[in-house]
Amino acid sequence: MAKFVLLYHGSNEPKPDFDMEAMMNAWHAWVEELGNNLIDQGTGVGMSKTVFADGKVEDNGGSNPMHGYCVIEAQDMNEAVNICKGHPYLMTGGNIEVAQGWQQPQ
Numbered sequence: 001m002a003k004f005v006l007l008y009h010g011s012n013e014p015k016p017d018f019d020m021e022a023m024m025n026a027w028h029a030w031v032e033e034l035g036n037n038l039i040d041q042g043t044g045v046g047m048s049k050t051v052f053a054d055g056k057v058e059d060n061g062g063s064n065p066m067h068g069y070c071v072i073e074a075q076d077m078n079e080a081v082n083i084c085k086g087h088p089y090l091m092t093g094g095n096i097e098v099a100q101g102w103q104q105p106q
Contacts, residue, residue: 001073003039003101004080006087008068010094018092026088034072034083042070067094071101 031038045068050058068089074080077100084096 001037001075002080002103004072004074004077005099005101006042006070006072006080006084007066007097007099008044008089008094009064009097010067010089010092015091015093023088023091026091030086030088037073037083038070039073040071042068044068 031041045066047059048065050060052058072080072083074083077098080098080100084090084098087096089096
């Protein structure tokens with residue numbers, strides 16, 4: 001099994017028909033369904049800063065600010081992407097970036 005980081009991106013304004021209670025209920029069901037494959041439930045995040053190698057700092061969090069993350073285990077990228085297709089965060093109108101963690105040599 002490989003580890004995958006799910007990065008939540010989206011606007012600060014959820015869809016007009018967004019229902020927080022429905023999303024939270026869906027979140028709890030999603031967590032239950034994943035079981036031990038959910039390595040880190042993660043957290044939502046606030047405003048961020050971007051630090052560059054030359055010392056420059058930007059306050060906007062980049063062109064696609066992150067709103068949160070979690071870490072899951074899956075057999076491969078295809079399985080991780082399929083898990084994300086049912087992720088409750090998508091109810092906000094946002095999107096999820098899926099990145100595979102580096103495998104440690106054995």
